[in-house]
Amino acid sequence: MNLIAPAPDRTSAFLHPFSDLGSLQQDGPSVMTEGDGIYVRDESGKRYIEGNSGLWNAVLGFSDSRLADAASEQYRRLPAYHAFFGRVPETSARLARRLVDIAPVPMARVFFANSGSEANDTVVKMLWMLARAEGRPQRRKLLSRRGAYHGTTVMGTSLTGKDYVRAFGLPPEGVIFLTCPHYWREGRAGESEADFLDRLVAELEQTIVREGADTIAGMIAEPIMGAGGVIPPVAGYFAAIQPVLRRHHIPLVADEVISGFGRTGSLWGSQTYGVEPDLIIASKCITAGYFPMSAVMVSAEFDDRLTAASQEFGEFPHGFTTGAHPVGCAIALTVLDILLNRGVLDHLAGIIPAFQSRLRSFAGHPLIGEARGVGLMGALDVVADKPTKAPFPSDFEVGERIAKAAFRRGLIIRPLGNSVIFAPPFIMTRSEIDTMFDIVQATLDEVLEGLRA
Numbered sequence: 001m002n003l004i005a006p007a008p009d010r011t012s013a014f015l016h017p018f019s020d021l022g023s024l025q026q027d028g029p030s031v032m033t034e035g036d037g038i039y040v041r042d043e044s045g046k047r048y049i050e051g052n053s054g055l056w057n058a059v060l061g062f063s064d065s066r067l068a069d070a071a072s073e074q075y076r077r078l079p080a081y082h083a084f085f086g087r088v089p090e091t092s093a094r095l096a097r098r099l100v101d102i103a104p105v106p107m108a109r110v111f112f113a114n115s116g117s118e119a120n121d122t123v124v125k126m127l128w129m130l131a132r133a134e135g136r137p138q139r140r141k142l143l144s145r146r147g148a149y150h151g152t153t154v155m156g157t158s159l160t161g162k163d164y165v166r167a168f169g170l171p172p173e174g175v176i177f178l179t180c181p182h183y184w185r186e187g188r189a190g191e192s193e194a195d196f197l198d199r200l201v202a203e204l205e206q207t208i209v210r211e212g213a214d215t216i217a218g219m220i221a222e223p224i225m226g227a228g229g230v231i232p233p234v235a236g237y238f239a240a241i242q243p244v245l246r247r248h249h250i251p252l253v254a255d256e257v258i259s260g261f262g263r264t265g266s267l268w269g270s271q272t273y274g275v276e277p278d279l280i281i282a283s284k285c286i287t288a289g290y291f292p293m294s295a296v297m298v299s300a301e302f303d304d305r306l307t308a309a310s311q312e313f314g315e316f317p318h319g320f321t322t323g324a325h326p327v328g329c330a331i332a333l334t335v336l337d338i339l340l341n342r343g344v345l346d347h348l349a350g351i352i353p354a355f356q357s358r359l360r361s362f363a364g365h366p367l368i369g370e371a372r373g374v375g376l377m378g379a380l381d382v383v384a385d386k387p388t389k390a391p392f393p394s395d396f397e398v399g400e401r402i403a404k405a406a407f408r409r410g411l412i413i414r415p416l417g418n419s420v421i422f423a424p425p426f427i428m429t430r431s432e433i434d435t436m437f438d439i440v441q442a443t444l445d446e447v448l449e450g451l452r453a
Contacts, residue, residue: 017152030407035062038425038432040412049436051406051413052423056226056258056377057289059426060338067290067331074330081326083112084319089326095333099295102336104268105276108300112293112324116257116283117151119294120220123253123279124155125318126298126306127217133309140174141211143204143219143250147180149227150220150255159220161228176211179203180225181233184370184381185389193234201240213248218278223269226258229419230372230379238275251278251302257294258377261285261336262345262426265352265375272374278302288335291328339426348426351433352376358437359422367398367448377423379416380440391418392451401447411439 011029015021019029034041038061041047053059060067074091081089096110113119124142131139142159144150150159158171161180165171179200180186187196208216223238225231245252254277259269262285266272270280279302283294298306310316322328339345352375359378363371369383382399384392392398399415406413406420413420424436 037061037063038428047410048407049411049432049439050425051411051436052421053425054289055284056263056423057284057287059262059285060288060335060344061425061427064288064290064338066338067288067334070330070334071290071327074327078326080322082319082321083324089324089329091326091329091333092324095329096295098333098336099282099297102267102340103280103297104270105280106299107280107297108303109298111296111298112329113296113320114292114294114322115151116255116281116294117153117156118320118323119257119281119283119296120150120159120253120255121153121155122296122318123220123281124159124217126279126296126302127251129309130302130305131217133312134305136214138215139217141216142175143207143216144175144177145180145221145225146177147182147225147228147231148177148220148222148255149225150222151257176207176216178207180228180231181237182225182229182231183234184372197234197236197240200234200237201244204241204244208244208248208250213250216248216250218251218253219245220253220255221275222255222257223259223273223275224264224374224377226377226423227416229381229416230377230421230423232372232374233273238273242276253277253279253281255281257281257283258423262339262348263375263377263423265349267340267345286335287328287331290335291325291331292322293325293328293332344426348376351428351430354430354433355422355424355428358433361437362440362444365444365448367444367451373422376426376428377421379419379421380444382418382420396451398447398451401450402443405446406439406443409439409443411436411443413440 016024031043032040033043038050039047040050040062078089083092099110100107111122113122131137144159144161146161148161150156157165157168158175161177181200183193183196254270254275256269260282264272270277278299280297287293355376356373359373360371362368362380367382368380369386369389370381372379384390399418399420402420403413403415413422
């Protein structure tokens with residue numbers, strides 16, 4: 001009798017985020033081992049176009065030696081340190097200055113964290129701290145939008161306007177969700193785009209009056225919703241809501257985790273959509289995915305108020321051990337140099353028209369209700385009936401079907417419910433754009449045939 005237990009599968013100990021755990025137990029994960037340019041390879045050697053830059057962030061691809069060299073050099077000089085107790089790594093100080101210099105609106109200082117989720121938590125703590133210190137402790141409520149995504153920490157999840165947050169008993173009382181500014185999906189029958197915008201502005205005003213402006217600490221918004229399905233706001237949205245927020249003295253936080261550093265075609269999504277925020281969150285592209293990092297940028301007014309509020313405690317009582325890691329900052333400085341000074345943003349401007357043209361050509365496909373996007377990001381919304389925009393039943397898992405069919409053909413794209421989204425690396429060439437969308441065409445045709453059958 002063989003009493004030796006079989007060796008466990010080497011991937012069985014790994015708990016996957018945002019994945020179908022039951023399916024993975026049966027099928028196992030795809031194990032990636034190498035990257036080269038816009039491609040990644042799995043352990044069998046099969047190559048895939050990474051149509052989502054990993055998770056929006058690997059904008060310089062997967063083999064940029066300049067970033068590896070920057071990390072290696074910094075590891076030799078100062079491999080690790082913190083920014084507590086008035087100390088700061090030299091690269092961290094330089095990066096903060098660089099970010100302030102290129103901010104879309106005047107900013108004064110930068111706080112570093114390790115992820116967009118942590119950065120959003122940081123902003124909420126700042127807002128609450130200021131309200132308490134300034135004699136308005138009731139200012140705890142937060143405005144967000146349905147469909148928004150702001151992270152996976154407790155507060156980041158609470159600000160996320162998606163159904164799955166209920167899995168954690170969230171959001172808590174005091175987080176208030178406004179209508180998603182997606183005219184195609186949220187507009188009512190016979191409602192013009194201008195009327196839709198008027199309705200959103202009225203909803204904001206009514207919400208503030210109902211809740212009490214003196215109870216609302218701030219509003220958080222992505223310039224363009226990313227993980228909500230690449231949803232550009234209705235035309236004129238930020239120009240219309242910002243005067244309402246200012247009139248009621250409610251700060252606006254721009255979550256630029258996805259849209260910052262070029263994804264929308266401008267350096268900042270705030271520039272693309274006319275956002276004038278009081279605070280800015282940046283992450284994802286800041287290190288091109290080569291190191292975990294995020295940043296909170298605060299205006300001079302907020303900096304002064306934060307300094308005053310911290311006096312009671314003798315310090316700003318918040319921070320992360322690795323939040324201003326010298327190696328991450330060295331990589332980020334190199335990324336910004338490559339984006340701004342080495343022609344990447346110019347290259348990006350050159351390929352965006354081709355990307356958007358190919359993307360929008362799918363609007364005529366029988367499966368596609370809307371093809372939308374801006375810059376080098378886009379989405380295809382899949383419908384069962386084009387005139388009514390009716391989606392497929394959830395058990396069809398049509399987005400998953402498309403993503404899996406594309407994966408078999410060597411393309412990684414992300415399903416989001418009945419949509420699939422695209423956000424390839426900035427270094428993609430025109431011919432690679434055509435290759436990617438040729439695969440998409442074949443994939444959609446394949447899935448359509450299967451659904452008809």
